[in-house]
Amino acid sequence: MLRIERLSKRLGSFSMQDVSFEIERGEYFVLLGASGVGKTVLLEVIAGIMMPDAGWMFLDDRDITSERPQTRGIGIVYQDQALFPHLSVYQNIAYGLHCLRLKRSHVRERTRAMAERVGAQELLNRRPATLSGGEAQRVALARTLATGPKCLLLDEPISALDIQSKESLRSLLREINRQGQTILHVTHDYEEALSLASRIAIMEDGRIAQVGTPEQIFHAPKSQFVARFVGIKNFFAGTLEKSDENGQLCVFAAERGMRFHVLTDAKPGPGFLVFGSEDVAIGNSRPETSAKNVFPGTVLDIAPAKLGVEVSFDIGVRVSALLTQSSVSSLELTIGKSVFAQFKASAARFFPE
Amino acid sequence: MNSGVNMMRAIHITTARAGPAFSWLHLAFTALGGLVLLFIVAPLLGIYLNSAPADVLSAAKESEVQQSIWLTLWVSMAATLAFAIACIPFAYILARKDFPLKGLVSGIIDLPVIVPHSVAGIAILSIFARDTLLGDAAEWAGFEIVGTPVGIAAAMAFVSVPFLINAARDGFSAVPIRLEKVAASLGASPLRVFLTISLPLAWKSVLSGLILMWGRGMSEFGAVIIVAYHPMITPILIYERFGAYGLKYSRPVAALFMAVCLVIFILLRLLARGRKNAED
Structure with missing residues (x-):
């Protein structure tokens, strides 16, 4: 639907080279990259606010490379919302509708409907300066959605919000996407990517390093950079099952019959389980421990890491642990040795798909 | 010992504030500021103290005075509004775009501020005078510039237009590009x-630029007197009465004109401040 071909842009010290990817209709595409790699520039080029130095962009097979921003059919929402401070919330949402020269009654109807869609119907008479970050972001979304963009560009839309607003905005974005809105979302936060994306592209130094489903990216990072950037070695796709207790201790069923315990308040359903390799401990015998996840396994590999030693082993699936050099020596770890791996249910994190 | 500890505590308390509660230096600075204010206010106040209310009143009744004040106000207003049409978009370009020789352009805009106003008057006169191209063109089109309100407006605008452009440019620069x-x-x-x-x-800044340009235009003397002695704007009328009859006779008109300017200026400033700040 949106096809980006060999897009290049040089701007001050930043340069973006040969960026190509394609987004399917209805997809939630997340572009993941460290802060300051020019993700905003890429979005502004796609939105037509900036001209690329080279490359092409196609929307529904129509060349939009030199199309003016107001006729592109692409909407953009910034991290800082960029609401018009001199207009009320209502006037902000209605702004794009007035540009379409719609009838006044139609504008009113559509504005109210949009406000309702994002849960901002109570805010219509407020001024942007009086809104909280989450409220402002909802209004900014409504303002852009009102113009009916074919593709919605989101520039770190939830990074600056507090935890509660983050969660509710995430589910709003999922909902908007489920209703058929194609979304291109850029972020530096892999959790955000995991919880929203149907596909992820990793951006490195102004280039696309890898494109794939969350599973492909986190499970099979193509390059050292991707692996280091996503930073998570222990990543599993599977299904969260209902907890058998009243608490929030749930069972996560992964591939090959693996069952992990995880502490979460998420609803049961498909998703991803991740835990840091620094949270995994290894022992030579079955430990007496409060940790819910204890698995026998064999050592597959021992490799020095930037900090400490990374030991990977097979417990049915491949899991990695970060140990100190002295632990490796005192445990007398060698490749092929049988060990027990353990980590706490609270160290694991679940992301619904 | 004990008093020493107390003193330490006292120092802690005072330094915890934004600064010491009292400073001789700041008092001296404030006193200097007071002297400057006095230097501005005292002579102006003196005009009122030295002119009898009855004289000011009778000056206000003179039709020559009334006409000149009215002329001064509307010509300066007309000059401001006419130039606003070109200056506000120009200020926007200056705030948003980079182009070659932008520094030079900015310098040219500020030039009228440092050019002696008599020189400005002569400069305007020389391009609009009868035997020049522009002067001939204007005459052919049926209106004269020298010695007319159009000439006065041109002279006023020449010296006051930087105020509008600079204020509007600052206003536009402060609007987030995003x-x-x-x-x-x-x-x-x-x-x-x-x-x-x-x-x-940017409206607040633009409006204050408009007010500044208008006010500066009304007060212009040097450039206008060269381009158009007649019809007589108030600053020239005051000068003429001073030259012909002396201080006593010119003072009531000066007092009257200043009062009119002050009232309008204060009203406009209140209006500009009363407008909701765009950022709210």
């Missing part, structure tokens, strides 16, 4: 972005 980008992506044409986003958000 807001304009968002408006464009929402479907607004560049003109619509300018009219609905940039101008309203």
Whole structure:
């Protein structure tokens, strides 16, 4: 639907080279990259606010490379919302509708409907300066959605919000996407990517390093950079099952019959389980421990890491642990040795798909 | 020992504030500021103290005085509004675009501030005088410039236009570019972005620039007297009465004109401040 071909842009010290990817209709595409790699520039080029130095962009097979921003059919929402401070919330949402020269009654109807869609119907008479970050972001979304963009560009839309607003905005974005809105979302936060994306592209130094489903990216990072950037070695796709207790201790069923315990308040359903390799401990015998996840396994590999030693082993699936050099020596770890791996249910994190 | 500890505590308390509660230095600075204020206010106040209310009143009744004040106000207003049409968009370009020789352009805009106003008057006179191209063209078109309100307006605008351009440019610079980008992506044409986003958000600065230009134009003397002695604007009328009859006779007109200017100026400033700040 949106096809980006060999897009290049040089701007001050930043340069973006040969960026190509394609987004399917209805997809939630997340572009993941460290802060300051020019993700905003890429979005502004796609939105037509900036001209690329080279490359092409196609929307529904129509060349939009030199199309003016107001006729592109692409909407953009910034991290800082960029609401018009001199207009009320209502006037902000209605702004794009007035540009379409719609009838006044139609504008009113559509504005109210949009406000309702994002849960901002109570805010219509407020001024942007009086809104909280989450409220402002909802209004900014409504303002852009009102113009009916074919593709919605989101520039770190939830990074600056507090935890509660983050969660509710995430589910709003999922909902908007489920209703058929194609979304291109850029972020530096892999959790955000995991919880929203149907596909992820990793951006490195102004280039696309890898494109794939969350599973492909986190499970099979193509390059050292991707692996280091996503930073998570222990990543599993599977299904969260209902907890058998009243608490929030749930069972996560992964591939090959693996069952992990995880502490979460998420609803049961498909998703991803991740835990840091620094949270995994290894022992030579079955430990007496409060940790819910204890698995026998064999050592597959021992490799020095930037900090400490990374030991990977097979417990049915491949899991990695970060140990100190002295632990490796005192445990007398060698490749092929049988060990027990353990980590706490609270160290694991679940992301619904 | 004990008093020493107390003193330490006292120092801690005072330094915990923004600064010491009392400073001789700041008192001295304030006193110097007071002297400057006095230097501005005292002579102006003196005009009122030295002119009898009855004289000011009778001056106000003279039709020559009334006409000159009215002329001064409307010509300066007309000059301001006419130039606003070109200056506000120009200020926007200066705030938003980089182009070759931008520094030179900015310098040219500030030039009228340092050019002696008599020189400005002579300069305007020389391009609009009868035997020049522009002068001939104007005469052919049926209106004269030298010795007419048009000439006065030109002289006023020449010396006061930097105030408008600079204030408006600062106002536009303070409008976040991102807001304009968002408006464009929402479907607004560049003109619509300018009219609905940039101008309203910069309006406070633009308005204060308009007020400044108007006020500066009204007070102009040097450039106007060369281009148009007649019809007589108030500053020239005051000068003429001073030259012909002396201080006593010119003072009531001066007092009257200043009062009119002050009232308008204060009203406009209140109006500009009363307008909701665009950022609220």
